[in-house]
Each structure stands twice: as C-alpha cells, then as structure tokens.
Amino acid sequence: MNFIQQLINGLSIGSVYALVALGYTMVYGIVKLINFAHGDIIMVGSYIVLFSMKSAGFPFWISILGAFTLCAILGVVIERVAYKPLRQAPRISALITAIGVSILIQNVFMLSFKPDPRPFPNVIDGNFGIGSINVSYTTALTIGISVLLMILLQLIVKKTKVGKAMRAVSEDEGAASLMGINVNRTISITFAIGSGLAAVGGALYSAAYPLVDPFMGAMFGLKAFVAAVIGGIGSIPGAILGGLIMGIAESMTKAYISSQLTDIIVFGILIVVLLVKPSGIMGKNVKEKV
Amino acid sequence: MKLKRLAALLTAGIFVLSAVGCTGGETSKDDLNADSGTQTENNNDGNNNTSDNSDTIKIGGIGPLTGELAMYGTNAMNGAQLAINESDGALGKKIEFIILDDKGDITEATNAYNKHVNNNEVSAIIGAVTSQPSAAVAVAAAKDNTPMITPTGTAIDITTYGENVFRACYTDPFQGKVIAAFAASSLEKKTAAVIYNKDSDYSIGCAEAFKTTFEEKGGSIVGYESYSNSDKDFKSQLTNIASKNPDVLFIPDYYSVVALIAKQVKDVNLKAVLLGTDGWDSVHSVVEDPSLIEGAFFCNHYSPDDTDPEVQNFITKYKETYGSEPNAFAALGYDAAKLIINAIETAGTTDKEAVVEALKNTDISAVTGSIKFDEERNPIKSVSILQIQNGQYKMYEKLNPSDL
The missing domain is CATH 3.40.50.2300 (Response regulator)
Structure with missing residues (x-):
C-alpha cells in the first residue's frame, strides 16, 4: 500500500515536471534553443495566480486562465525581443541571451516583490481514500489538470493546422517557409503554448508547495529541463515520460533508499540515458549534415 | 577598452579617497591624544582601537537583511537598535550601531566582520543571526579577540571558537x-x-x-x-x-x-x-x-504574554518604535545589545579583554530571562x-x- 502511495506522490510531482518539460522540448524542437528563461515563467505564473487570488479575489481556475494568457504573452514578447534578432546568430549567443533573460526576470521580481517568500493561497483542502490509499485533493487536481493539458496539446499538435505547421517548421524551417508556412507566427505560437503550460505548472506546483519566491523557478526549471533531456529533447511524448520518470524516481529514492541520494540518483539516470541513448529515450537520432 | 579605463579610474578614485580618509582620521587622533595623555597607553596595546578616544562607541551588527532569512535578521537588529537607543550610551559616550547584511551567507558574514573591524573600528559585535554565519564570524572574531555575542546562533560549536564568543540564546x-x-x-x-x-x-x-x-x-x-x-x-x-x-x-x-x-x-x-x-x-x-x-x-526564548514587567516594557517600546509585535529574534537582539552595553559599563572601558571578562561575569535580568553564562559561554536560563x-x-x- 505504501508503495502505491509513494507512486502517487511521484506521479503528482512528475506531472508538474512534465508540464514544464513540454515547454523546453517544444521550443527546442522548433528553434533549437534551450530556453533557460522558461523556469522563471513558472515563477511569474505563480505570482500572477497569487495576486489574482489574494488581491483581486478571483477563484483558482480563473486565475490559472489569467496566468496562462499573461505568461503566453510574456513568452511571445521574450521571443520577439530577445531571441528573434539572434535567430541567424550562432546558437551559443541565443543560449547566453536566454540565461540573461532568466536573470533579468528573477531580479525584476526580486526588486518589485521583495525576496521574502510569500504564502500561496489555499486552493483545495482535504483528502479522499481509495481503499487504504489516501489521496489529497491537491494531488488529484495536479495530476488531473496535467493529464488534461497533455492530451489537449497532443490534439493540437497532431490534429490542427497550427500543429501541422509546428511539426513542419521543426522538421525543416527553410522548406516550411517555402511551402507558405508563416514561420515567425508558428514560432510565436510555440512560445505562447510552452509559456502558458509553464504558468499552469507553476500554479499547480505552488498549490502543492505553498510558498512563492523570485528564485523558485531556477532549480525546478533545471529539473524539468533534465526531464526533457531524459525523455529526448524535441519529443513531446518524451517530455511527458521524462517528467514522470523524474518524479517517480525522486519520490521512490526518498521513500526507500535515502533522501540524501535523491539528486545523485536522478542525475545518475540522466547520465545513464545519455550514455545508452544520447538523443534521449524517445528522441530521434539526427544525422549531422555535412 | 572603455570599460577597463573606467574601472581603472574608479579604482584610482577609491584609493585617493581612502588615503584622504586615513590621514583625516590620523590627525584627529593625534589631537585628541595631546589632550588626554592617560588614554594613549590604552590605545597603543589595543591595536588601532580609536574608539577609546572618540566620543562614540561603535558596535557592529551582522545579520541577514535580505533573502529567505531576512525576517530574522531585521527583527534581531531592530531589537538591538532599540536597546542601544534606550541606553543613553555607555561610559558617557554615545553608542553608534552599524548594521551590515550577511544575506545568511558564510562568506558575506566574514566580509561584514572584516569591514566592521577594519573600517568601522567597532568595539564589539552583535551577530550573526543564523548559525552558520555566526560560526564564521566567531572564527574570525576569535583571532582578534573582539567581544562577540550572537543573539540567536544556536549551533553548539559557535562559542567553542574563542573565549570571546558568547550567545544570548540557548543551543540546538x-x-x-x-x-x-x-x-x-x-x-x-x-x-x-x-x-x-x-x-x-x-x-x-x-x-x-x-x-x-x-x-x-x-x-x-x-x-x-x-x-x-x-x-x-x-x-x-x-x-x-x-x-x-x-x-x-x-x-x-x-x-x-x-x-x-x-x-x-x-x-x-x-x-x-x-x-x-x-x-x-x-x-x-x-x-x-x-x-x-x-x-x-x-x-x-520568550513569550509575549509573559507578565514580567521587563518583558511588557520591551513589547510596548518595540511596538512604539517599529509598529509591530516583537518576536523572539527581536527579544534576543535586544538582550544581546543589553549584555554588551552592560559589559562595557562594568568594564569601564572598551578594551577588548576587559569587556570579555565583564561578559563572563554577567548576571542581569533581561527580556528572555535572567542571564548568566556557563563555562562554554552559553546562557543559563529558562525556556x-x-x-x-x-x-x-x-x-x-x-x-x-x-x-x-
């Protein structure tokens, strides 16, 4: 019973990792950029939900929609201002810009809202039991919303025109634009969806761990990035799988081995995956063009 | 290139400024020495201890004023400041309380200590607030024999670094x-x-x-x-x-x-x-x-609904000054400053050894209980x-x- 309980704990944190990893993987898939500012979008999303619930008194679901929208816009603005001018520049320039954007967002928030952690409003209370297994509503909500969004994303990518455009641009940007696909618009949409998902991830994360501070996105973003790499960066199902593997590995290590070994084991998995399959579990092997 | 030149200019500027500052300090010291011959002796063996001759006694505060632990540092330092404001100085001189931020970090705490001792020439240190920075400050203070009280550093090892290191709280x-x-x-x-x-x-x-x-x-x-x-x-x-x-x-x-x-x-x-x-x-x-x-x-360390008049007096004054209810960190900061002032008064000087000796023989009633120190310089008091x-x-x- 304890084992299933721990599995649920792992799924809960893992599904949030997965949501955030999706943003990393989508952006990487389409512009080959590791968007380090993505972790900080989580933080921005949490702050938006915090203020919208506490100061404006909106319910959680409206706040989440607001955070999704605002962060989607923020993602697009960041892309337009910081990354687009560097699209033809060497990849390292864009990478360093991403780190710069991340530091900028953190410090703007630190100056505006002070570095002290703030309590996050109570979203949903209580537990329910399935047999002898006890699940909190927070956990159920987290897993539920994450799964829903992942399904929605799959539908968008596989079934809609926008999704088709995204797949085309990620395969070959030049050819896609020759076929009449608006590449800039597609990239913007990708950033918008990725950032929106990060905002929801942030809100769910804060509902489960109710303290918000300007640096909360840094470590969490890094772990989500590792999840994306384990799953195979660029692959959407890979990001989901990677997130769940990370979450479950963390919670099982804490429960059955030792909390001191958590990070060693999680990052150990990353090393093993990269040794065995450098492109990640579900990543495609890309042949170098010579 | 431009940046480099700017940096060079700035550095040069700083050097010039600090040189001027030094000479300024030097002359005023000489002037004072000429007036009071007796205090010069004291001044020579306590290395660079100018505070004996000026009309203020400087006490250095170290604590996290920003970051995750900011609430602790701010409260403790507010408490200490209150005790110092209340005291009307010591030995007929004004007391100046200079606070530096350690961000809860060991390196920053050591830097703050060095700045206090080298630039501010403080007679005693109140700080640091959290355990690990306190230990770092204790190690540094032990080398100079600077009297130091951590108001709230509860880790057992802090006071073991030197005979001059005390704490106002009990241990972990x-x-x-x-x-x-x-x-x-x-x-x-x-x-x-x-x-x-x-x-x-x-x-x-x-x-x-x-x-x-x-x-x-x-x-x-x-x-x-x-x-x-x-x-x-x-x-x-x-x-x-x-x-x-x-x-x-x-x-x-x-x-x-x-x-x-x-x-x-x-x-x-x-x-x-x-x-x-x-x-x-x-x-x-x-x-x-x-x-x-x-x-x-x-x-x-204390409870706001304690009926002891000392406690109630502290709470009233703290609320008047800062507009909020004092927590235990404020109370310990207050007591730490009180311990230092009391020791300076008892010693009759700011000479480091005399103050440390006076601290060891402390027996005062304070907000967090009546305080005496044991051999490890930990307070013996109620919880x-x-x-x-x-x-x-x-x-x-x-x-x-x-x-x-």
Missing part, C-alpha cells in the same frame, strides 16, 4: 532536549517521528538531541527521516512516517520550510501533534491556512513552550533548567 541540542522532555513528560506521548534538514547543523543538532532524550524518557522513535536544503517535496518521507502513525512529529527547521511541511503533513493525512523549535517563530506569517499548524507546540491557538502563540509552560 538544548532545544531538542527540552522539547523531547516536554513531549514525553508533560504531554505523555509514547511514539515520535522526526523529519529534519540534513544540510543544516541547526536541524541536525536539534533532531539528534530530541531522539536521545525522547528514548531516555521511555518513548520510542518510530520514524527518522531527512531532506535537503533545496527540497520542496516531503511527501515521500511523510508518507513513510504516516504509515507508522506516531503521536508527535518533530520538525526542527526554519519557518518557511515548516510552512511547506505542515501543508504536506495534511496532504498525506498524518495526524500527529507537531513539535518545533525556535525557528518556528513567525511561522504564522508564511502559512496561509492557520489550521495546518493549529495546536502545534514549539519552544521559544518557554508556546502553543499555537487560533493562529496566536500562547504561553503553555515555562521550563527551568533545573526541571530537565
């Missing part, structure tokens, strides 16, 4: 011991679990002492789990603990972590009485849902056990050192 193991004795004897609980931060000396010190004492008193420890500094998820450990169903859960850590753990204790449906240490002070400011910590006990009732801290029991 002492807290663990008191709360374990309280759980076993006063609450009559039989089983306990502990969840502690393995990256924090404070947390480990409390946890180990709790375990030993609770077992000595006939209780059994059914869960002993740990986590690390960056952790936000404790559900795995708490699920393990919940399956053992302990009577009490001891969480020795600072308030922001306690807020996260308390939420997850409820999530995993663990129904134990929560026990904590002085790091819990201010916990209600970061817990959105007060029911999470309702009924929890923690030990603290207040508080309970959180309706989101308020209520004095539950006062334990004297002899009760343990």
Whole structure:
C-alpha cells in the first residue's frame, strides 16, 4: 500500500515536471534553443495566480486562465525581443541571451516583490481514500489538470493546422517557409503554448508547495529541463515520460533508499540515458549534415 | 577598452579617497591624544582601537537583511537598535550601531566582520543571526579577540571558537532536549517521528538531541527521516512516517520550510501533534491556512504574554518604535545589545579583554530571562513552550533548567 502511495506522490510531482518539460522540448524542437528563461515563467505564473487570488479575489481556475494568457504573452514578447534578432546568430549567443533573460526576470521580481517568500493561497483542502490509499485533493487536481493539458496539446499538435505547421517548421524551417508556412507566427505560437503550460505548472506546483519566491523557478526549471533531456529533447511524448520518470524516481529514492541520494540518483539516470541513448529515450537520432 | 579605463579610474578614485580618509582620521587622533595623555597607553596595546578616544562607541551588527532569512535578521537588529537607543550610551559616550547584511551567507558574514573591524573600528559585535554565519564570524572574531555575542546562533560549536564568543540564546541540542522532555513528560506521548534538514547543523543538532532524550524518557522513535536544503517535496518521507502513525512529529527547521511541511503533513493525512523549535517563530506569517499548524507546540526564548514587567516594557517600546509585535529574534537582539552595553559599563572601558571578562561575569535580568553564562559561554536560563491557538502563540509552560 505504501508503495502505491509513494507512486502517487511521484506521479503528482512528475506531472508538474512534465508540464514544464513540454515547454523546453517544444521550443527546442522548433528553434533549437534551450530556453533557460522558461523556469522563471513558472515563477511569474505563480505570482500572477497569487495576486489574482489574494488581491483581486478571483477563484483558482480563473486565475490559472489569467496566468496562462499573461505568461503566453510574456513568452511571445521574450521571443520577439530577445531571441528573434539572434535567430541567424550562432546558437551559443541565443543560449547566453536566454540565461540573461532568466536573470533579468528573477531580479525584476526580486526588486518589485521583495525576496521574502510569500504564502500561496489555499486552493483545495482535504483528502479522499481509495481503499487504504489516501489521496489529497491537491494531488488529484495536479495530476488531473496535467493529464488534461497533455492530451489537449497532443490534439493540437497532431490534429490542427497550427500543429501541422509546428511539426513542419521543426522538421525543416527553410522548406516550411517555402511551402507558405508563416514561420515567425508558428514560432510565436510555440512560445505562447510552452509559456502558458509553464504558468499552469507553476500554479499547480505552488498549490502543492505553498510558498512563492523570485528564485523558485531556477532549480525546478533545471529539473524539468533534465526531464526533457531524459525523455529526448524535441519529443513531446518524451517530455511527458521524462517528467514522470523524474518524479517517480525522486519520490521512490526518498521513500526507500535515502533522501540524501535523491539528486545523485536522478542525475545518475540522466547520465545513464545519455550514455545508452544520447538523443534521449524517445528522441530521434539526427544525422549531422555535412 | 572603455570599460577597463573606467574601472581603472574608479579604482584610482577609491584609493585617493581612502588615503584622504586615513590621514583625516590620523590627525584627529593625534589631537585628541595631546589632550588626554592617560588614554594613549590604552590605545597603543589595543591595536588601532580609536574608539577609546572618540566620543562614540561603535558596535557592529551582522545579520541577514535580505533573502529567505531576512525576517530574522531585521527583527534581531531592530531589537538591538532599540536597546542601544534606550541606553543613553555607555561610559558617557554615545553608542553608534552599524548594521551590515550577511544575506545568511558564510562568506558575506566574514566580509561584514572584516569591514566592521577594519573600517568601522567597532568595539564589539552583535551577530550573526543564523548559525552558520555566526560560526564564521566567531572564527574570525576569535583571532582578534573582539567581544562577540550572537543573539540567536544556536549551533553548539559557535562559542567553542574563542573565549570571546558568547550567545544570548540557548543551543540546538538544548532545544531538542527540552522539547523531547516536554513531549514525553508533560504531554505523555509514547511514539515520535522526526523529519529534519540534513544540510543544516541547526536541524541536525536539534533532531539528534530530541531522539536521545525522547528514548531516555521511555518513548520510542518510530520514524527518522531527512531532506535537503533545496527540497520542496516531503511527501515521500511523510508518507513513510504516516504509515507508522506516531503521536508527535518533530520538525526542527526554519519557518518557511515548516510552512511547506505542515501543508504536506495534511496532504498525506498524518495526524500527529507537531513539535518545533525556535525557528518556528513567525511561522504564522508564511502559512496561509492557520489550521495546518493549529495546536502545534514549539519552544521559544520568550513569550509575549509573559507578565514580567521587563518583558511588557520591551513589547510596548518595540511596538512604539517599529509598529509591530516583537518576536523572539527581536527579544534576543535586544538582550544581546543589553549584555554588551552592560559589559562595557562594568568594564569601564572598551578594551577588548576587559569587556570579555565583564561578559563572563554577567548576571542581569533581561527580556528572555535572567542571564548568566556557563563555562562554554552559553546562557543559563529558562525556556518557554508556546502553543499555537487560533493562529496566536500562547504561553503553555515555562521550563527551568533545573526541571530537565
């Protein structure tokens, strides 16, 4: 019973990792950029939900929609201002810009809202039991919303025109634009969806761990990035799988081995995956063009 | 290139400024020496101790004023400032209190100490506030024999670095011991679990002492789990603990972590009485849902509903000055400053050795109890056990050192 309980704990944190990893993987898939500012979008999303619930008194679901929208816009603005001018520049320039954007967002928030952690409003209370297994509503909500969004994303990518455009641009940007696909618009949409998902991830994360501070996105973003790499960066199902593997590995290590070994084991998995399959579990092997 | 030149100019500017500053200080010192010949001797053996000759006594404060632990540093330093404002100076001179931020970081704390001693020429140090920076400051202060009191550094090793290092609060193991004795004897609980931060000396010190004492008193420890500094998820450990169903859960850590753990204790449906240490002070400011910590006990240095006139006087003045209720950190900061001022008055000088000697023989009544120091320069005083009732801290029991 304890084992299933721990599995649920792992799924809960893992599904949030997965949501955030999706943003990393989508952006990487389409512009080959590791968007380090993505972790900080989580933080921005949490702050938006915090203020919208506490100061404006909106319910959680409206706040989440607001955070999704605002962060989607923020993602697009960041892309337009910081990354687009560097699209033809060497990849390292864009990478360093991403780190710069991340530091900028953190410090703007630190100056505006002070570095002290703030309590996050109570979203949903209580537990329910399935047999002898006890699940909190927070956990159920987290897993539920994450799964829903992942399904929605799959539908968008596989079934809609926008999704088709995204797949085309990620395969070959030049050819896609020759076929009449608006590449800039597609990239913007990708950033918008990725950032929106990060905002929801942030809100769910804060509902489960109710303290918000300007640096909360840094470590969490890094772990989500590792999840994306384990799953195979660029692959959407890979990001989901990677997130769940990370979450479950963390919670099982804490429960059955030792909390001191958590990070060693999680990052150990990353090393093993990269040794065995450098492109990640579900990543495609890309042949170098010579 | 442009940047380099600018940097060079700036550096040159700083050198010129500091040179001017030095000569300025030098002349005024000579002038004063000519007037008061007797004090020059004193001045020569206490290396560079200009404070004897100026009309102010400088005391340096070190604490985290920004970052996660900012609330502690600000409160402790406010308390110290209040005691200094209240004192009308010492030895007929004004006291100037200079505070530097250590951000809760060891390196920053050492830098702050060096700045205090080299640039500000302070006579004594109040700080640092948290345990690890306090230990770093203690190591540095021990080399110069600067009188130092950490108001709130509870780690056992801090005072072991030098004869000149004191503390105004009790130690980590002492807290663990008191709360374990309280759980076993006063609450009559039989089983306990502990969840502690393995990256924090404070947390480990409390946890180990709790375990030993609770077992000595006939209780059994059914869960002993740990986590690390960056952790936000404790559900795995708490699920393990919940399956053992302990009577009490001891969480020795600072308030922001306690807020996260308390939420997850409820999530995993663990129904134990929560026990904590002085790091819990201010916990209600970061817990959105007060029911999470309702009924929890923690030990603290003082209680606002203590009827002692000294305590009530302090609370009134603190509220007048800062407009908020003082917590234990403010009270300890206040007491630390009081200890230093008292020692300087008793010694009749700011000479380092004399002040240290006077501190060792301290016997004053302060806000956090009447204070004497033992051989390890830890205070011997009583402990207040508080309970959180309706989101308020209520004095539950006062334990004297002899009760343990």
